[in-house]
Amino acid sequence: MRLILLGPPGAGKGTQSARLVNRHGIPQLSTGDMLRAAVKAGTPVGLRAKAIMDAGNLVSDDVVIGIVADRIDEADCRKGFILDGFPRTIAQAEALEQMLAGKGTKLDVVIELKVDQTKLIDRIIKRAEETKARGEAVRKDDDPDVFKTRLDAYNRDTAAISPFYSERGKLIQIDGMRSIDEVSADIEKTLSHLDEEVESR
Template sequence: MRLILLGPPGAGKGTQSARLVQEYGIPQLSTGDMLRAAVAAGTPVGLRAKAIMDAGNLVSDDVVIGIVADRIDQPDARKGFILDGFPRTIAQADALEAMLAGKGLKLDVVVELKVDQNKLIDRIVKRAEETKARGEPVRKDDDPEVFKTRLEAYRRDTAAIAPYYKERGRLIEIDGMRSIDEVWADIKKTVSPLDEVVASR
């Protein structure tokens, strides 16, 4: 099964991705991890990415798509994959569709964890306060100001992706404000039929 998990920072994508990996034996693909692995392996697209980064520039969409294309050809992704943190823009979503079509593949579903973003900020503030009260350092991602910046970037860029997939009939919205187990139950209900399709591929 080939799927994308969408949702703002703090929505629980990492937690649910880990469960999907364990339940269905498909890899979670993070663009950051894939980029580092391609550079370390010295693949053609990895070398290209390294040259761009060494020059202090951002890696272009076509390089990222090349890295995703290489990664999904690996044996562990044959049954499917979870894309996390990609695509972030409409241009990347279009490029991903085209790349998959070129391989005779398509995405099965896009799961969006819907959350109340104001409550997310409250949750992060509370978590930071509890961490400080225990005398522990607050993780960078749990710093309320850093979190607000990441949330703003999500609203600005990635939030346009959900309507893109909704128009194409691929988007499933799940209430991410409930308990981890309740969210998981809904995700499983959505993807289990896809797993049966995968088994017959």
């Protein structure tokens, strides 16, 4: 099962990814984690990434794709993988498609958690206020201004990926505003339908 989880920050992708990992025994691949692992391992693409980062520059799409390509060849990805936080742009989505085709494989599904962004911001503000009221420091991700900046970046760069995958018949949208268990149940229903389609071919 090769899938992408899409959705703005705060939509619950991390929570749902963790459940999918436990239920299906496939790894969640975060580009940040993969990048750090490749640099630490000193792989050819990891060394390229290290040189770019040491120079204070952002790692280019081709380097990130190279890291993803190496990672999905590892044994734990044989049954599939979950991509979380990647691709972030149309260019990355196209490069990912080409890379997978080169390996003779493709994505099974792209699941987008649809959320009411106004309510998300309200939720973050409330969470920050409750944290302050307890006398605790507000996590950087829960700072409303930081959150709004991340949301703006998502709407500017990543939201365009939904139509890209919709045109390819890969996109399934799920209401992410309900309870965690209800969202999980919907995701599992989607995946079981996919398994049935694969078996009937």
